[in-house]
Amino acid sequence: MRRTNYEAYKQLSGIRDDYITEAELPRAYVKRSMRRRRLKSRLSRVVQSNWFVAAVCTIVSLSTASWIAYMGQRVPTEVPPPYGSMQESTATQYGDQDPMILYANPYEGMSREELYELYARQETAISRAVTDHANRQYQTPYYVFVSDTENGARVLNKLTGKYESICKIEGCEHTNPEDCPATYTKGLVPGSLRVANDCIYAVLESGQGEQALFTFDLDLTHPQMRGAYTSPSPVDMAYRNLLVANGTIYDVCMSITPKDGRFHFDSALFIVENGDIQEFASMISHIRDGALLYFSTHEGIMQANLQTGEIFPLLSAAELGYEVYHLPERDSSSGYPLLTALKNGRLYIETVTVTGESRYCTLTLDTMTLDPYIPAWEETAPESFLVYDGTAYMVKQGIVYAAHLDGADTKMVARLPDGQACILVSCDGRILYAETETHILMIELETGKIYIP
Amino acid sequence: MKDDGIIELFQSRDEKAIEMTAERYGRYCMQIAMNILHNEWDAEECVNDAYLRLWNSIPPARPKVLRAFLGRIVRNLSIDRHRSIHRAGYNSNLEVSLEGLMEELGDCIPSDDEVPGSVLEALPGLFDGFLEKETELNRKLFVGRYWHGYSMAVLAEGYGISEDAVDGRLRRIRERLRNYLEERGIRI
Numbered sequence: 001m002r003r004t005n006y007e008a009y010k011q012l013s014g015i016r017d018d019y020i021t022e023a024e025l026p027r028a029y030v031k032r033s034m035r036r037r038r039l040k041s042r043l044s045r046v047v048q049s050n051w052f053v054a055a056v057c058t059i060v061s062l063s064t065a066s067w068i069a070y071m072g073q074r075v076p077t078e079v080p081p082p083y084g085s086m087q088e089s090t091a092t093q094y095g096d097q098d099p100m101i102l103y104a105n106p107y108e109g110m111s112r113e114e115l116y117e118l119y120a121r122q123e124t125a126i127s128r129a130v131t132d133h134a135n136r137q138y139q140t141p142y143y144v145f146v147s148d149t150e151n152g153a154r155v156l157n158k159l160t161g162k163y164e165s166i167c168k169i170e171g172c173e174h175t176n177p178e179d180c181p182a183t184y185t186k187g188l189v190p191g192s193l194r195v196a197n198d199c200i201y202a203v204l205e206s207g208q209g210e211q212a213l214f215t216f217d218l219d220l221t222h223p224q225m226r227g228a229y230t231s232p233s234p235v236d237m238a239y240r241n242l243l244v245a246n247g248t249i250y251d252v253c254m255s256i257t258p259k260d261g262r263f264h265f266d267s268a269l270f271i272v273e274n275g276d277i278q279e280f281a282s283m284i285s286h287i288r289d290g291a292l293l294y295f296s297t298h299e300g301i302m303q304a305n306l307q308t309g310e311i312f313p314l315l316s317a318a319e320l321g322y323e324v325y326h327l328p329e330r331d332s333s334s335g336y337p338l339l340t341a342l343k344n345g346r347l348y349i350e351t352v353t354v355t356g357e358s359r360y361c362t363l364t365l366d367t368m369t370l371d372p373y374i375p376a377w378e379e380t381a382p383e384s385f386l387v388y389d390g391t392a393y394m395v396k397q398g399i400v401y402a403a404h405l406d407g408a409d410t411k412m413v414a415r416l417p418d419g420q421a422c423i424l425v426s427c428d429g430r431i432l433y434a435e436t437e438t439h440i441l442m443i444e445l446e447t448g449k450i451y452i453p
Numbered sequence: 454m455k456d457d458g459i460i461e462l463f464q465s466r467d468e469k470a471i472e473m474t475a476e477r478y479g480r481y482c483m484q485i486a487m488n489i490l491h492n493e494w495d496a497e498e499c500v501n502d503a504y505l506r507l508w509n510s511i512p513p514a515r516p517k518v519l520r521a522f523l524g525r526i527v528r529n530l531s532i533d534r535h536r537s538i539h540r541a542g543y544n545s546n547l548e549v550s551l552e553g554l555m556e557e558l559g560d561c562i563p564s565d566d567e568v569p570g571s572v573l574e575a576l577p578g579l580f581d582g583f584l585e586k587e588t589e590l591n592r593k594l595f596v597g598r599y600w601h602g603y604s605m606a607v608l609a610e611g612y613g614i615s616e617d618a619v620d621g622r623l624r625r626i627r628e629r630l631r632n633y634l635e636e637r638g639i640r641i
Binding site for chain 2: 005006007008009010011012013014016017018019021022023024025163348
């Protein structure tokens with residue numbers, strides 16, 4: 001195939017300024033692919049550097065036990081020891097020591113009941129941690145759900161520290177294969193996992209795009225299909241929120257469809273147990289606080305009472321300072337709001353504009369006052385961040401930091417091995433879960449120890 | 454700080470100009486460089502070189518749109534850097550390689566080893582003339598793909614059309630560009 005001349009290709013740079021700026025897409029679209037590329041780029045450097053170290057070791061023939069032990073500690077290659085053999089660590093809290101990588105389970109010694117108690121105390125905070133990040137996966141008292149499009153849905157068992165497949169549930173004897181979660185190989189639909197009423201609710205997706213709601217016992221046994229979805233079409237679905245209140249399952253599905261130059265936000269409420277479909281409200285992000293649900297739509301911030309079904313507007317788009325997303329005009333004032341946290345009676349709101357810029361403010365619910373603020377992650381431009389219970393966790397150049405939402409009091413939590421990149425997945429107040437291209441890392445917040453299950 | 458303020462800092466040779474530029478446009482520049490180089494280290498170096506180039510350009514230059522002016526510098530430096538890396542034997546196989554983009558344009562932009570200087574000088578104006586005749590969406594797709602280096606998937610998501618539709622539109626735009634340039638005496 002012919003390839004154009006470098007110099008001729010460079011002349012494209014000289015086109016009119018307005019053609020360049022009008023073709024620039026909002027950063028939100030390219031951010032995700034950029035992050036993926038950064039991760040790949042960094043991981044490939046780690047692999048290259050490890051090859052280099054391995055080659056040097058071979059050439060110089062430093063085959064002493066101490067070198068092997070050293071390399072083994074830096075880049076673990078051994079088969080993980082069985083559950084119950086956690087290694088000793090000398091790591092100190094927030095220290096800047098070399099990363100302490102351990103193969104073990106930081107929940108060792110805890111019973112299921114203790115683990116569930118820990119979870120129950122932090123349930124509300126856990127549900128907040130994933131707001132705004134549809135790709136972040138929820139966790140249950142025993143499991144962390146891991147997105148894995150190649151291997152199907154997988155879970156990390158906290159009690160054993162090992163991966164298990166959701167598709168290989170013992171005792172699953174469904175006569176109709178479509179009723180079996182093993183059919184839904186693509187795994188968990190983002191935003192669709194809830195733990196309530198002593199069971200797990202999860203929407204799973206098959207390789208063909210079919211979706212169905214399942215319930216499981218807390219140890220992932222006794223799966224039951226509660227209903228399959230036919231509408232809206234899964235391919236149009238951008239986001240969904242599964243809520244369980246007063247024994248009723250509210251499944252809010254939202255789709256974003258470009259039409260006539262505008263983004264249309266459609267939503268439907270599924271009450272799965274009796275098969276009814278009711279219109280509820282379009283929802284971009286939400287935070288639940290007991291019976292109250294705060295959610296954002298393209299029109300502003302709303303509050304819903306899940307017990308009475310009443311919905312109140314809190315802030316309009318105009319009060320938040322943006323216009324409804326309108327693509328062809330590319331008006332830099334248009335955008336949509338995201339709720340990032342609820343802490344000390346204040347809602348933390350991020351307004352993303354059409355040009356990809358973010359503005360941040362807080363809404364004090366008692367007084368309904370709106371104040372601007374600069375969050376910690378915006379100042380430090382991290383590669384990944386996660387908000388959990390009012391604390392922002394962020395990764396920058398291979399180091400995990402924690403900071404208050406207002407940006408104050410930044411502390412180092414842990415240093416990642418070889419400065420590699422990772423994406424923060426979830427947090428339970430004790431362990432921060434991070435995903436690299438090859439591993440899930442469990443970072444103990446108190447000690448900075450890193451565990452690889 | 455807004456563009457006018459930053460340009461004033463450059464004019465008065467205040468080194469804070471670089472800091473302010475990096476703060477306002479750092480991520481934008483990294484995105485352009487990463488779309489061409491796919492390597493964070495190389496991209497960072499190009500972006501830093503671009504700040505220096507900007508420092509040396511203003512004054513005398515006084516750009517009307519700083520964003521586009523700086524983006525243009527980053528793009529050109531990134532292409533140069535990619536070229537030197539490529540000469541050294543490096544071959545990127547990531548999602549949108551510069552080689553891929555240049556091959557796509559191989560049949561509609563001059564591909565000879567040596568292109569006369571007069572042709573190179575005329576090309577930006579010819580591109581402008583061609584893009585002016587295209588629809589807004591086609592123009593955005595073309596510039597998004599070949600200037601900003603967006604992948605088909607990002608363009609499809611951004612404009613709410615399928616990847617096949619993006620591919621088809623780009624193919625037809627390239628055919629029209631070839632005819633447009635040939636009609637004006639440019640040898641492809």
